[in-house]
Amino acid sequence: MRTVDPVKYEEKRREILGAARRCFSRGGFRGASISDICAEAGISPGHLYHYFGSKEAILGAIVEMVLEETTERFGRTMEESPDALAALISEMEQAKAEKEPGVHVLVLDMFAEAGRNPAMAEVLQEHTRGMRRLLADFLRKGQARGQIDPSLDAETAAAVLIGVIDGSKIMAVREPSPNRMKTIELLRTLIDRFLTQPVPDAAQREYGE
Amino acid sequence: MRTVDPVKYEEKRREILGAARRCFSRGGFRGASISDICAEAGISPGHLYHYFGSKEAILGAIVEMVLEETTERFGRTMEESPDALAALISEMEQAKAEKEPGVHVLVLDMFAEAGRNPAMAEVLQEHTRGMRRLLADFLRKGQARGQIDPSLDAETAAAVLIGVIDGSKIMAVREPSPNRMKTIELLRTLIDRFLTQPVPDAAQREYGE
Amino acid sequence: MRTVDPVKYEEKRREILGAARRCFSRGGFRGASISDICAEAGISPGHLYHYFGSKEAILGAIVEMVLEETTERFGRTMEESPDALAALISEMEQAKAEKEPGVHVLVLDMFAEAGRNPAMAEVLQEHTRGMRRLLADFLRKGQARGQIDPSLDAETAAAVLIGVIDGSKIMAVREPSPNRMKTIELLRTLIDRFLTQPVPDAAQREYGE
């Protein structure tokens, strides 16, 4: 009798996904139970299975959601930033000041999971391609504007920079809060020097003289 | 009569640890069961608890082992390398060509776990301090020899470089095998430019002109 | 749709409690396993945990139930009895002719458990206070009616009598069935003499003469 209102359906789905995300953020993919998610979402387990066929499916949807958000945010950041350097630094700082602190855990868990789950690996790789393309375009624009070393292969440089961003996320786990400022500052230098054309080789190794 | 034989004990312990490591590499910390480990090690569940008081304890021992190995290998790499750049690149390449491919997963899992398990975080931070000190000393030597920009704060630079190495590990998950070469090559450039003194500011932004 | 039905829930809970009680009566608190209880109740182990969070919780509920029943029955007995003596004797006889013979074991187990489990001790003490108050009031009424020695402190006498009742329960374990009659008969004398004012001291030690 009741028509299956697809709007409401999607809405509820998103609600559940939000609850799941909060749960996963706390204890990782394996650490949150369907029960936990149901409690957080305020629904019954039976009902949850109307929206997702399995826990794995929830996980998949979450990953997609998180990755999409990441890409989106990254795209916005780049649009709003004056240059590549500022954009990348901003990206790293934003990641650090996340409202939900568990997001990091979620992303790290994703990496680990991708290391052993081919399906997840595929999703992650697909997303990485998208993000790299985005960043590469951005770099190319910088090169066109003369802000970035034109000899860099934009595509490869983008991959490298994504690696640097990932590394900065791990730094948050590896080191306690102190001197994070100084590290970020030096990361800025690192990126700056990478993207900027270096002096001719001849001049390079001369400090000691 | 007096058969205590701590040698055999330690040997067996190591054997179990090896089995556990293989299992964890496959399925992550949470994904491998005590049963799995026992099967892999060829012992009964009851017996395993002669050597480790809990699954958590096994995990702890593994983590310690892996981190120790990492530090050792890193130390050796640096001793054998002619300069900092070579050492870091070699480190990243070695990591990639690990005999046991699952080690990556293990390390990534460790990061994720540290993100929510304070005990694990503590261990990881302790180890990070050690590794950073090692790397900082190495950088200072390079600075003394005039190979590295003396204006860099060695301690902070070490932290940043560890981040880059971590990032390179994630790259292995993010991107399929192709064009890994080019990425590694560009990472070399990144590190090179970071550690090497840049040209005077005046000369920097001149590409386009 | 709105099927919460706390009635059915409570019913099932009581059912499980009944099964647990039967199991505990057979083998004691430690001797009955969750599996046993599930088999007795005809449910799966997973389901049992919908109703009780732990084995300890079941135990707690049982204890409460048994103690409550005891108090209730004791209250009724006293209301129905013409005087204190009859009430106490009736109490001891009733205890002996329990429908479920295991109840004794259960109570004895409770005492033992209370000797080492502080939580259980607390529950038992709470219940003891209630029962003592009940009995003390009863004794005071008897004193008012001139049936009981008014010089007895009702509260303390109640404690002592509870001890006598407990002792009579242990007698059931200590001695095989024969000459139970005679013992009960003599217990009646014991209580009678305790509650009844004795002759002046002068008259007391004169038997032999």
Add this chain to the structure above:
Amino acid sequence: MRTVDPVKYEEKRREILGAARRCFSRGGFRGASISDICAEAGISPGHLYHYFGSKEAILGAIVEMVLEETTERFGRTMEESPDALAALISEMEQAKAEKEPGVHVLVLDMFAEAGRNPAMAEVLQEHTRGMRRLLADFLRKGQARGQIDPSLDAETAAAVLIGVIDGSKIMAVREPSPNRMKTIELLRTLIDRFLTQPVPDAAQREYGE
């Protein structure tokens, strides 16, 4: 080659029994493991099985030991006491001031166990007979000396008094420390009135007048 020195054997057996007793006192029969006992006795599990064929056997030996001690102590107490009343009170007080507080638990556990384990019940009943005989003799002597109501059947009275003593042990669990003094005092009255000839019936119910 080595003769099986029966003295040393018995000694070691007793040592293990002591350790087991301490363990059982803490956690009850079921709460102490063979491992615990071995640790407490400072021997290996394999060795323990040279002395006792099973855990059950240890339990049996302990029970026998405890019961024997109880009887012995009770015998001594009676020999040393001037009259029955003093002896019984002393018995109850001694029990209360036990060096090892866990002895109570052990005894209570024994009662509970006897409620369901026929072998244990048999042992307990055997011991009870011995103790009752002892006490009955003692009472008869008191009757002969004119200190105790001669109309009491000594055998039955002994059973009743053992019940009172048992009850006083449970009181230690049922009630926290306060006003234990008063209770013991009143227990004295209870026993005194029980053993002492009451006034003629006619005089008894006259308080109110």
Add this chain to the structure above:
DNA sequence: GATGAATGAGACTTCATTCAT
């Protein structure tokens, strides 16, 4: 005598999933 490595059954508990209502 004495050790402790080794076993394997079984304990409690969790959890993804299904289904009658």
Add this chain to the structure above:
DNA sequence: CATGAATGAAGTCTCATTCAT
């Protein structure tokens, strides 16, 4: 739509007992 009762496999861990040394 929605509930929550129900399942049963699997997980971690304990423990009495055996046996080669």
